[in-house]
Amino acid sequence: MKKFKKQPLLLRKTPATLYTSLLFLLILITAAFISSLWSTLSTTTNIKPTTTTNTVANQTLVAANVPTKNEKIKHSNKFQPTVLNCTIKNQTCSSSNYPTTKNNMVCPEYFKWIHEDLKPWKKKGITREMVEKAKKTAHFRLVVKNGKGYLEKYKNKEAIQTRDVFTVWGILQLLRKYPGKIPDLELMFDCNDKPVVPIGLDPPPVFGYCADRWTQDIVFPDWSFWGWAEINIKPWEHLLKDIKKGNKRVKWKDREPYAYWKGNPYTAATRLDFLNCNVSTAQDWNLRLFTQDWIKESEQGFNHSNLADQCTYRYKVYIEGYAWSVSEKYILACDSPALLVKPRYYDFFTRSLQPLQHYWPIRDTDKCKSIKHAVDWGNNHEQKAQEIGKAGSKFIQEELNMNYIYDYMFHLLNEYSKLLKFEPRVPEEAVELCSETMACTRSYSMEKEFMGESMVREPSTKDPCSLPPPFDPTSLRIFYATKQNLINRVERWEDEYWKSYQ
Ligand SMILES: *[C@@H]1O[C@H](CO)[C@@H](O)[C@H](O)[C@H]1NC(C)=O
Ligand SMILES: *[C@@H]1O[C@H](CO)[C@@H](O)[C@H](O)[C@H]1NC(C)=O
Ligand SMILES: *[C@@H]1O[C@H](CO)[C@@H](O)[C@H](O)[C@H]1NC(C)=O
Ligand SMILES: *[C@@H]1O[C@H](CO)[C@@H](O)[C@H](O)[C@H]1NC(C)=O
Ligand SMILES: *[C@@H]1O[C@H](CO)[C@@H](O)[C@H](O)[C@H]1NC(C)=O
Numbered sequence: 001m002k003k004f005k006k007q008p009l010l011l012r013k014t015p016a017t018l019y020t021s022l023l024f025l026l027i028l029i030t031a032a033f034i035s036s037l038w039s040t041l042s043t044t045t046n047i048k049p050t051t052t053t054n055t056v057a058n059q060t061l062v063a064a065n066v067p068t069k070n071e072k073i074k075h076s077n078k079f080q081p082t083v084l085n086c087t088i089k090n091q092t093c094s095s096s097n098y099p100t101t102k103n104n105m106v107c108p109e110y111f112k113w114i115h116e117d118l119k120p121w122k123k124k125g126i127t128r129e130m131v132e133k134a135k136k137t138a139h140f141r142l143v144v145k146n147g148k149g150y151l152e153k154y155k156n157k158e159a160i161q162t163r164d165v166f167t168v169w170g171i172l173q174l175l176r177k178y179p180g181k182i183p184d185l186e187l188m189f190d191c192n193d194k195p196v197v198p199i200g201l202d203p204p205p206v207f208g209y210c211a212d213r214w215t216q217d218i219v220f221p222d223w224s225f226w227g228w229a230e231i232n233i234k235p236w237e238h239l240l241k242d243i244k245k246g247n248k249r250v251k252w253k254d255r256e257p258y259a260y261w262k263g264n265p266y267t268a269a270t271r272l273d274f275l276n277c278n279v280s281t282a283q284d285w286n287l288r289l290f291t292q293d294w295i296k297e298s299e300q301g302f303n304h305s306n307l308a309d310q311c312t313y314r315y316k317v318y319i320e321g322y323a324w325s326v327s328e329k330y331i332l333a334c335d336s337p338a339l340l341v342k343p344r345y346y347d348f349f350t351r352s353l354q355p356l357q358h359y360w361p362i363r364d365t366d367k368c369k370s371i372k373h374a375v376d377w378g379n380n381h382e383q384k385a386q387e388i389g390k391a392g393s394k395f396i397q398e399e400l401n402m403n404y405i406y407d408y409m410f411h412l413l414n415e416y417s418k419l420l421k422f423e424p425r426v427p428e429e430a431v432e433l434c435s436e437t438m439a440c441t442r443s444y445s446m447e448k449e450f451m452g453e454s455m456v457r458e459p460s461t462k463d464p465c466s467l468p469p470p471f472d473p474t475s476l477r478i479f480y481a482t483k484q485n486l487i488n489r490v491e492r493w494e495d496e497y498w499k500s501y502q
Helices: 017-029 031-043 109-117 128-136 163-177 236-249 269-277 292-299 327-330 367-380 381-398 401-418 436-439 445-454 474-502
Strands: 050-054 065-067 140-146 148-153 187-188 206-208 256-263 289-291 315-318 338-341 359-362
Touching: 109 401, 128 187, 140 163, 148 163, 148 269, 163 401, 163 436, 163 445, 187 401, 236 327, 236 381, 236 401, 236 445, 256 367, 269 289, 269 367, 289 367, 315 327, 315 367, 315 381, 327 338, 327 381, 338 367, 359 367, 359 381, 359 474, 367 381, 367 474, 436 445
Parallel strands: 187 206, 256 289, 256 315, 315 338, 338 359
Antiparallel strands: 140 148, 140 187
């Protein structure tokens, strides 16, 4: 948020000199840009424009309204909350600048990873060449120019299901939430499960959903926050409320005293292996494992896949699939300790989860024994187990609510745009994005429905939370060391437990 708080001297002048100064600045800017700036300024009519300028990637200016001191912030009646209504013949794309009040809230700690993820470009910045290199794997290029979104889709690369559609939709909603505040930028997005940018010098900046220690893709909230239509997973905002309600239905003590997992085991070797841990007549590892057959589920109207109904066991297992899995947030939200099989991948929030605080670590090598011990430990330390369950859910409910998802996207894109060494431009093949037409032209009704539900109805009245500073190298080292120590501690307990069995 620094960018918006620190107003250049220029801006404290009267409107008259402000415009003179702006004009002077404009001389430095390309002719093409002048027209767009003036169109932005001239369309912002409802509030007297004292203006913040925003220098982004070589002189790009974004004009955003801020109210004068005496002006109360409230939504004027010009801004009726928009509700998606696809029966309207002539869809208009609502968009406008909007005043916001300062927000002194500091964002959650996991926002610090934004700085880490952009580190590879911190010194030299991001050139156009680097961005173009990313085209090799990207499914689309997204451009923001003067607060509007543009999409260049790469036809030769089809994304899985509607991941790309809902990811673009999410960014489009961000533009609605903070109109005029997202700086000009161009980004490349890869929608596959696995990260694609190996660690190395001057990497192409590729946005994706996860990365691991050998890759440096820039992690971004996945599509499921706006809904996963193919398998009937509702937009996060609604689902989170449903899960919260679901949690109240069965108290932790009354839940089945076992670990629960439901999913598709055929996506990874570690999951196949995990099938062996299911309870059988010969052995009980304290695990109740169920396979999810999505085709069957869809034929039965998804009657048995409601995530809010899956909080009936005391422990819930998270195990990676082909790469990271979107299920992690659902699993953590249940008020039951998440038993996290040692993950390889991270997404944008998981690095801040701490073992024994938010989850219980499970070995990836000796999973059955590890699960059995975890459940026994929890059933013998009910208080502590409930605390872990609650802390995991609290993290998800409070720090991962939709407002913070948008704020995370805001800061990530904002910091990213500062690194651009070139003037973002709209490619010829790109199309301008519009929420209304995008949603109304979806042919599958559930997609339309999810978009209607997750559409940002009105701009935020508040600025985003403020971005915490980067980790200093020492605190980052301590962070990793603490995490490892806690995992080691659990593994020691586990070893002692199994020794006493012999
Ligand atoms: C949607 O738009 C149509 C046509 O303008 C209107 O008749 C209808 O009442 C609207 N529906 C809602 C729910 O706003
Ligand atoms: C739709 O909007 C366009 C452009 O604003 C206008 O020219 C056209 O007449 C409108 N059509 C209808 C059916 O209202
Ligand atoms: C695991 O065991 C339970 C209980 O016997 C059973 O209902 C379930 O179908 C089993 N899961 C798999 C994948 O076989
Ligand atoms: C799904 O559940 C509802 C209500 O329990 C039921 O009416 C419906 O028939 C079920 N659908 C299928 C395909 O089983
Ligand atoms: C700004 O643009 C000029 C010429 O277009 C270029 O030489 C310079 O390196 C750019 N500076 C930054 C900070 O991007």
